[in-house]
Amino acid sequence: MRTPISNSWQRCRSLGLSPDQSDLPFEEDFDTDARIIRAAVPVLDRLQYSFAGSQMNICVADARGTVLLRRFGEPSLARSLPAIQRVPGFVFSEQVAGTNGIGLALAERQLIRVYGAEHFAERSQGSACRALPVRDPLSGRIEGVLCFGYPRSFDHPALATVIRKAARAIERRLLSHSSARERALLRAYLDTEAEAVVGRHHTMGLDELALGQHPRDHALLMEKATELISCAQRAAVRVPLSDGRCITLLSRPMTSATGVQGLAIEAVLPGPAPPDPLITPRQTEELPGSPAEPAASRDVLPSGSVAVGAPGQVAVGNKGVTVVGAGDTRPSSTRPSRGLLLVGEPEVGRYALAARRRLELLSEASTRIGTTLDVRRTAQELAETAVTRLADYVTIDLPEAALRGEESSDPHGDLRRTVVHGIRDDCPFHPVGKQVDYGPATPQLRCLTSGEAVLEPDLSVAAGWLAHDPEHSEELLAHVRSLVAAPLVARGVVLGVAAFYRGQHSAPFGDDDRSLAQELATRAALSIDNARRYTRERAMVLALQRSLLPQGLPDQDAVEVAHRYLPAESDVGGDWYDVIPLSGTRVGLMVGDVVGHGMLSAATMGRLRTAARSFAELDFSPDEVLTHLDNLVGRLDREDPAADEADIIGATCLYAIYDPTTQQCTMARAGHPPPALVRPDGTVSFPELPAGPPLGLGGLPFEAVELDLPEGSQLVLYTDGLIEDRYRDVDGVLDQLREALAHPERTPEETCQVVLNTVAPAHPGDDIALLVARTHALDTDRIASWDLQADPALVGEVRACAVRQLADWGLGEAAFAAELILSELVTNAIRHGSGPVHVRLLHGRTLICEVSDASNTAPHLRRAASTDEGGRGLFLVAQLAQSWGTRYLPQGKVIWAECGLDGI
Template structure:
């Protein structure tokens, strides 16, 4: 704003679009005496007077009217009260003409103690006037349908557009009501809205409804209607005017969006290919089509879950091998269908071949003619059904997702008389695209889940045997398909001296990573078990392995940007000795075993709980218990006892009741216990390993104390040979004599007393020599000039296998021989 050298403040209460907003208008600042002390360029543009000619002079000379001092005083007083004033005032232009402006005066304010007013002006433009002929043409030819109804809701006047909407001529409408002319057009509801307008004088806008026209009675249209009262000069309501616009495209777009959104919630609820395909068919019938089939390529439905990759070039196969994955029709029993779910199909709309699947372009047949020679020649059976059930229009959309061909979906109508149109193709494509993505997700998941299950089952023991020490049975259930396989595993490992190791574990996580980690741990346990480690030492070594694997996989995951790392596992390891009937065990974060005595008493032994594998820095503690012959010893994973309620105590109580069946068949008991505790699929794997104990009596074990005297070797050797012959193993007498001679001689020479010899007859004949030394023998390959070093080499050649294990008193060197015929 141009002004003298003085600065002034404008009231901050004046904002955009306010009564006194002058941001875009001509403006001036007047003193209380009526002198102009501020003049903007907008004011100069409006009246032509430059600032130099106006500033300092009186504002009265700018008025094109007689000055009214009383009115000016009243305006000033109002502005002093903080309210402001506005009105139409004629002003004098520089060229002498009068300019009528909308003049606005602000509330009074002060500039350096002087009372001032901000005045803004906006020129009033003349209003447009139109002739009657123009107005009549506008109303008649308007693209909006319009009509006037009297107080009895009878047509008085309507324009051409409304006449076309309904398809009823103007002459037949005048003097009649809407409900009489178009009874199917929600006439009663619309007339009810008109009566409301007559009564309340309040307009009703944008009422949308579906209707039809006599000119096209089979195709639904959508209309938006507004109603307002007609009032004459004496304020009497004389009728109602309503305006109608065709909003079919907008309605269809909204319905399309709504249907697509609903389809997104209805399809893909499971990771199952067939279920997803059927959800597509169920959703489309009858809201979109009367007959829907979903045909998928055979590889998509196979266990492998592979699809057909879209090639960049090259000829397509003559016919794609597909199977019907889903079917839905409006008729009971789907008589229109030639093929049923699961049947092999080769349907592609003639004259299209496999190129249709590759191109991915939908096929629209607005009018389906069964007499078409292509159909009669290539699809005779389907042609007969088309003719019989009146299928008259068809859309076929190839199913593709992520550059993969999955199959084709076909939509047809028979009872619905409307033919498919291009807009319907867009909807069909969107529905199929969403379903295809869900099918592809299910296909990929099925493939990965199958691979994980296959890997997991291949890593689990294929057959279990407890020798003569244990009768064993197992049951394994993978996790529910939606959660992926877990890392549960179990094993039965024969050890030396007729002992048997039992192990059960659970790797944290699901999927192939958990299955692979489970396989690595199972292999490690077998290796450590072959070294005859005590349970607590074995778990300590296994803990170190898990820590190392976790570090390796964490480093690799960081390098590859993955989050799939091996985070830990739980495990329980037990060793049963049928000679002493003692069972030594230790656990790493795993549930305790369950023991059922021969009389049916069930209890859970109190075993110290070690940390889960992978934490490190904490020790494991072993516990030893005695098991009566015929006892039931069970190992399991947490999935068996957690159940849907996640109550472990309740789950253990249920397990107690399920196993309280002494003498029951072990396989039957194992299966029934799992079915009883886990009747429905669970989100975690479930493993149960049951073992019934046996004991080796005195008739199977003989032992001798060996004096620390080389001369005693001959006597002990002879006693061992006599025992072997007494057991009926004459053919093993010579090899037993040599093995006993070498092992006892080595013990006398290099070990510490006491020394003992034990022969054990089980599935194999075992010779064990115990001593108090902790130094393990080493197998040597002696040279031809060496006098010694051939003893253990000879034992290794004669025995089926040999080894050493440590005890609390020292060590035991053992050698096993195969028993002929066993």
């Protein structure tokens, strides 16, 4: 669930709301002539016409969530809906209605989308909606919410653009509207009271007012004064000071002797201790704010509007300025004092609005651009941020090398279209993936050469742009009219170019837009460069990781194996797997996971995997292998003088040995998740193995467990990245894994793919190593064994039996070497070991000769001197066999030798 939705549901639950509630508060006396209503009516009428015939439900609510207006794409829809969805006056704030479009937009203060079951109320879960706060353009205060409601099947990403444009249209009308009732009230009041009151004002310099201003107070006053000048009209605003007093700022139109028109901002300070004011009923019935409204919440009223305050406040109209008092009976010492604060021209208003929009866009860019460390996604975020706040269309071109994380050797000529984003999809820009070549006179190449953004306010007369590709330029001119090309440069590296376009129905770009585009491109370039560097480093670590993993599967007949390695999205970890052929046709299966991510984890993984394979090839049992690895990890920690507690090396491991001659599997684990066992009948289980501590902790022994695995069983080994995820329950994931594995007819390759498709997280936060092995059994007719007493006279009998068995297997050509090997190994066992002696021949991919006895003394190969009478037997075995060795059993040892059958 998305974070805003989850947070809203939690707030609703904490408020004691119920999803099946149906009653909402209803406000019968809302102001039908509110500013937001007057500004929104024409916009909603146009929206209703645009969505005619659809099931769109369009509404406007005030800043408290009370619906003030409703429109329907299909008028008949209103008759089929309950009153709560068609009658204005119902309150949809989150506190009473739960998670919904209007309430969540007010809570999140941004464009939101609530889809289906994300609604808290069950009655709304068949619908979807998008809602966007509507703000006062000067103050930035939320005046209301515009909301689109529709069936879930009607949802489309383009609705986000439509609702943004509609909200901006309402905000523009808010800027130009004023209250006719307020003007009429103030004009009537001034007509009767102005002459009597104006003469009682006491005016002085601002410094003489002795405000004792804190520096923050002065900065606040200057900010509000600038906003008043931007209104280009008579207006007033109350500003609370840090000492608890309130000062009122007035704007007065004025004309200099040279004819320059501007405004003077005066500060009005009430007397030191004014008595409780009185206002006549005629004065209060049309006030825009109630007496309980905080002073700080009153704001500048634009375009000829007025502000009427409580007694002691200033009311400003077209005929003059007056102070409302308690009948003006106060002595002159308590009358308000006035002083000049600032003088400016109305043109400042346009710059103030532009500056606010610029700050809002840059603030949004700081949170929206660079949310991932993916080069393409970061470039896409730049385009999405700029459309439609700055441009109608954005294209971004990056070198192919930058997409791979490298620095391009020719960033000016190796550009590929990476992003195309705009208000419409039919604009004929070059498609994503196409290589783009810019001529020297094009704005794109000029900006790359100069390092500064290039502005082309009118593309129809931009010779360099037109001449580069006349046919394509002519097609684009039907859609765009203005261009700003900004270079993407970070830390001295040229990363590409971003082109911002405005359509035929938008105002052309200006110099301020060029500066804003440059700022956006600079910020985005840093994020793109971070993503590029991360991509390069991740590619290096991933290459190291993959080079340290097995490059292929060894030849063996014990199991049919498939494997997968899936790196984490954020960073590469230290997961590994291995398949190790062992003596006696056995096979070792291993998975492990080094704690942490990055280059150190990958390098440590390589060291551990090499060591683990070496220990395994020495024919150690699984618990002994883990013990040696545990000692190794502890030694690596102690040998690193720069490591602190946060850099301690840790790892988990699971090691299993399967013997196809007995169909038994011995396994042990060190802090690793247990394997999954799939029986031939489809039963899936997770064997209970002693967990053992993770590698590196030391102190505790590891314990091995033996399991019987019928032929055709599947043993599934994996690392914790497959099942552990912060957003998923482990037990639920294990149930998914059990369901995915309950198909014994699948091959190991198919099983691997199904597990990754159905069980692995969509965006893994940790590496995943997966190893699936289907067991085979060595046919009994390929196994021959003999037991004999420790009598040298029996050696010849064993040799004869072995030769006959090899003839039966059709391996007569190997009889000579096998006969000599068996003769030497049996003789050694009788002379230097202890009985009884067991001899076994295994006919698999190779011919294996095994001789076991009850002694733990192992033979050692040595070079015999020319004068020695013995000591050449093992040397002869080593020359005749591909490999030989010793493995220990609980009741003795086995000496084995392996002969190749390639030439037979």
